[in-house]
Amino acid sequence: MAKGLGEQNREWYARYKDDVKKEGKAFFPRAMLHDTIMGIVVVGVIIGLAVIWFYDADGTEAGVLGPWYEDPAEPGTTDFIPRPDWYFYFLFYLLRIFEWPETVVIATVGIPTILLMLLIGLPFYDRRRERRPSRRPVAMVAAVLTVLSMGVLTYKGATAEETLGSTLIADGVPNEWAEKQGFVGNQKAEAGAELFAATGCLQCHIYLGLGAGNLGAPDLSEIGQTNDVAYFVQYLSNPARFGNTVMGSYSYLGQENLAALGAFLEASKGGEEPDSR
Amino acid sequence: MVDLAVLAPLDWVDERTGAVRGTKWFLFRNVPRDISWAQTLGFGTLIAFAVQTLTGAILAMYYKPASEIDPTTGKPLAYASIEHITNDLTLGWLVRGMHRWGASVFVILLFMHMARVFLFGAYKYPRELLWITGVLILAMGMLMGFTGYLLPWDQTAYWATVVGINLNGTAPFAGPWLSQFLAGGAEIGSDTLAKWYALHMLLIPGALIALIGIHLYLVARLGITSPPWSDEAAGRERPVRKPTGARAGLVRPGSGSK
Ligand code: HEM
Numbered sequence: 001m002a003k004g005l006g007e008q009n010r011e012w013y014a015r016y017k018d019d020v021k022k023e024g025k026a027f028f029p030r031a032m033l034h035d036t037i038m039g040i041v042v043v044g045v046i047i048g049l050a051v052i053w054f055y056d057a058d059g060t061e062a063g064v065l066g067p068w069y070e071d072p073a074e075p076g077t078t079d080f081i082p083r084p085d086w087y088f089y090f091l092f093y094l095l096r097i098f099e100w101p102e103t104v105v106i107a108t109v110g111i112p113t114i115l116l117m118l119l120i121g122l123p124f125y126d127r128r129r130e131r132r133p134s135r136r137p138v139a140m141v142a143a144v145l146t147v148l149s150m151g152v153l154t155y156k157g158a159t160a161e162e163t164l165g166s167t168l169i170a171d172g173v174p175n176e177w178a179e180k181q182g183f184v185g186n187q188k189a190e191a192g193a194e195l196f197a198a199t200g201c202l203q204c205h206i207y208l209g210l211g212a213g214n215l216g217a218p219d220l221s222e223i224g225q226t227n228d229v230a231y232f233v234q235y236l237s238n239p240a241r242f243g244n245t246v247m248g249s250y251s252y253l254g255q256e257n258l259a260a261l262g263a264f265l266e267a268s269k270g271g272e273e274p275d276s277r
Numbered sequence: 278m279v280d281l282a283v284l285a286p287l288d289w290v291d292e293r294t295g296a297v298r299g300t301k302w303f304l305f306r307n308v309p310r311d312i313s314w315a316q317t318l319g320f321g322t323l324i325a326f327a328v329q330t331l332t333g334a335i336l337a338m339y340y341k342p343a344s345e346i347d348p349t350t351g352k353p354l355a356y357a358s359i360e361h362i363t364n365d366l367t368l369g370w371l372v373r374g375m376h377r378w379g380a381s382v383f384v385i386l387l388f389m390h391m392a393r394v395f396l397f398g399a400y401k402y403p404r405e406l407l408w409i410t411g412v413l414i415l416a417m418g419m420l421m422g423f424t425g426y427l428l429p430w431d432q433t434a435y436w437a438t439v440v441g442i443n444l445n446g447t448a449p450f451a452g453p454w455l456s457q458f459l460a461g462g463a464e465i466g467s468d469t470l471a472k473w474y475a476l477h478m479l480l481i482p483g484a485l486i487a488l489i490g491i492h493l494y495l496v497a498r499l500g501i502t503s504p505p506w507s508d509e510a511a512g513r514e515r516p517v518r519k520p521t522g523a524r525a526g527l528v529r530p531g532s533g534s535k
Pocket residue numbers: 315316317318319320322323324326387390391394397399400404407408409410411412413414415489492496500501502503
């Protein structure tokens with residue numbers, strides 16, 4: 001008669017205990033010896049990385065393993081591309097895949113939660129006693145796919161290219177915008193254009209074909225057709241009030257800068273060549 | 278002499294706590310004879326965690342979790358203290374470098390250890406709870422990386438955290454509250470730093486240490502699995518030899534099948 005799974009499990013485990021007692025090796029000192037060597041290797045690798053990191057870099061000058069530190073944090077200038085630590089790259093890149101505002105939550109909350117649930121639940125939905133990888137094809141294929149997709153996302157996240165605001169300004173991009181959109185001479189809007197390039201709006205938004213199209217941020221090339229300065233200033237001061245929880249508040253820029261940004265956005269009506277991608 | 282100086286106090290403690298018997302139980306147990314390097318990854322992870330705890334404790338003695346500008350250097354206090362640790366303290370760079378790179382090594386080892394457990398099917402009966410404490414440890418370990426990243430208060434730290442906090446804000450229901458809590462106010466500044474510092478060096482490590490304790494207790498109690506493909510795996514199936522001839526019926530099935 002076939003035995004129930006629980007009974008088979010308990011029999012197997014009783015046999016396991018018995019075998020370990022009769023034919024096993026001593027944890028201390030036999031198995032501990034391997035462990036100790038492993039521990040020494042781990043500490044050695046950590047010290048090695050620290051030494052390479054320190055001696056190859058100098059202050060804010062990066063070596064192979066990056067700089068000792070970047071410049072101090074400056075909330076005012078966003079001329080900086082934020083990067084998480086490498087083990088968050090996969091999440092970082094996932095965010096670029098979900099381009100529509102309604103779907104961002106899938107990448108930020110949905111997928112991580114599902115992954116965590118699948119991991120925690122593993123022993124409860126994979127209840128077969130079989131342990132040999134060759135007899136667990138579904139588990140092995142799932143594992144390989146998971147590792148592959150994490151690897152690809154991490155790689156993509158690591159090599160994702162973004163343009164620094166200062167590079168854009170040095171290349172005269174804000175002036176091009178002014179010409180295309182026809183607001184040359186409108187000083188407020190021109191100042192706003194530089195700010196727009198410098199404060200990293202393009203890390204999420206697209207403007208006249210430039211930018212990332214990240215996190216569901218819309219193309220702003222023709223945004224001036226929808227609203228006016230007053231609205232934009234309010235929007236930028238507190239995007240959350242307009243139901244936008246992705247974009248942070250820009251109130252730290254100060255009223256004057258916000259007004260300039262607002263003027264720039266208002267003047268962005270699509271121009272001669274409406275670049276709507 | 279030895280009796281009096283060592284054994285007697287040990288006995289005294291053991292009688293009252295069971296500590297000596299506990300240590301013996303932990304050390305003098307058997308493990309399957311076919312385990313090898315793959316099963317040292319868990320211990321390696323433990324060592325990486327110990328390195329983080331130790332170097333972290335030293336860093337905490339010199340680090341200042343505040344974003345106010347230091348009048349002497351003109352830089353934020355947190356940033357200046359990191360500079361000081363890296364440039365001025367004896368071997369400060371080594372302690373900081375080990376903490377920084379140890380974090381990556383720790384995460385890599387976590388994943389490698391988990392991969393080996395998965396490959397061996399070691400999460401199955403009776404080790405389900407061992408697996409679950411492991412997954413919780415993994416999540417906590419990633420949170421350690423997330424909260425520690427802000428502390429140097431340089432540009433990367435700051436802007437990556439701004440993005441991170443905004444991302445938390447996208448969660449339904451709890452999102453706005455969560456990002457408010459993490460930011461610790463309207464702007465990301467000293468209050469944020471103090472909060473993340475408390476999370477990074479007190480709350481999450483506390484939870485981690487408790488979880489690791491349970492994890493290790495369960496490892497010792499349940500034992501670790503043999504490689505499933507091993508011929509001498511502990512718990513392997515034995516062919517049941519049916520007694521034949523004159524002995525049939527005299528011998529209980531299974532008793533001769535060693
Ligand atoms: C701080 C982190 C961790 C530490 C210090 C740790 C430590 C250990 C140690 C020392 C062992 C003994 C066998 C071996 O070394 O492979 C072990 C076994 C085990 N660990 Fe971990 N571990 C950690 C994280 C994890 C994670 C993230 C998981 C999975 C999600 C996990 C699941 C398991 C399981 C199921 C076993 C039993 C393996 C067997 O019976 O063969 N652990 N752990």
